[in-house]
Amino acid sequence: MDEPKVLPTAARATGCPYAPAAELYEMQKSEELPRIRIPNPMIGEFEAVALTRYSDIRSALNDDRLQMGFVFDPDAPRTMLNQPGNLLNYNGAEHSRLRRMLTAAFTVKRIRALQPMVEEVVAERLDALAAEGPGVDLVTEFSTPIPTQVICHLLGVPYADRADFQRRAKVGLDINTSREKQIENLAELDAYMAELVAAHRREPGDNMLGILVRDHGPELTDDELVGIGNMLLIAGHETTASMLSAGTALLLQHPEQLAVVRDDPSAIDGAIEELLRFCSPATTMPRQAAADLQVRDQVIKKGERVMTSILVANRDPDIEAPDLDTLDVRRPPQPHITFGYGAHQCLGQQLARLELRVALPALFNRFPTLAVGVDHDEIDYRTTALVFGVNRLPVTW
């Protein structure tokens, strides 16, 4: 076999940032599971088996033998990949124990009950856009504040502190951040969250941190509460913010599709699924084999790292649907793994759906002539981060 080549499974096509790189499609066609080298400044370059087909990833992510490779190690420096309480750093029973403490807040019923609050937040942001006037950056005035305000409210984090935690979230999610910088950055995030946890230990608020302390306080260490808080805060705003801005930029380039989102409430749920599939904000999910396991007729050996490319799996031609490379918000909902699959499937997915379903039609209704304020090929996409998005999106109307 040839020496594995270096290729991020997050790689997107040059000039078309919503599409996977051509190499990822090539890998998807390959009968042999490709071995690739993944560049990573934080843990160094590593070799991994690349999973790129929808059915391979679904079965692998549902296999107990394929685990989170970055398991919490109390003796190693704290980083985003090594944090107590972060669900992504746990497997099996320990993972279920922590996750079950959080799931009550994310049931379909509980999320639906949040709709009026989300509508209120969106309405405030639409007023803020109008007040700023044409030329305003949608990312800073709309896409980021909405999920940030919502998660702050749910979690019990003061929204006034957003500038610092958003900056730290950005540093933490940038794969090009050095290991030293990651350690320093996480120490800042932890120190901030530790103060909030201490305040809730003294006087539990009527929010997730307060409820966790009240219901599970004795079972959780302060360190675990800090990790849970950081995970919910970052995962709760960064991914949805990216979907709101990348989804808006995409729709503004497809006016006939935008019109469906704006004008047809009966089509909105399907449209959101299509946008989630097409944008794939969390592009890749890493795992490690805890024991030998088989994918198709091939063995992934115990200890091997595995990188799943959600991005290209969401467009797998084996899914029986016409032309998955075309955005079609009217198509019947297609299976996608944008929220992952298996025991670790995104805890906040129903919240993300609610925010998108409320915010996007409201934006296009309030500003029917909304347009990107720069040439489409000048939109500043964020393609090197763990979460795909748009850095800035100036809009006019």
Add this chain to the structure above:
Amino acid sequence: MKIEIDEGKCVAAGHCVMVAAEVFDQRDEDGVVVLLDPAPPEHLHEQVREAALLCPANAILSGGRDSAS
């Protein structure tokens, strides 16, 4: 159609409630799936099959076999 659920596997993702609310609900305290109707009428079978297919943890078995495989 006979439905069985595996509470131990459930990860409370809520897909089953989204597609077949007459058949599935979630426990308030931890979001774990609750089976409202273990033998639903025929007009709900398609939705139940979709719920089993979407379940990320294979926690729903319908018709006596693993419908997600």
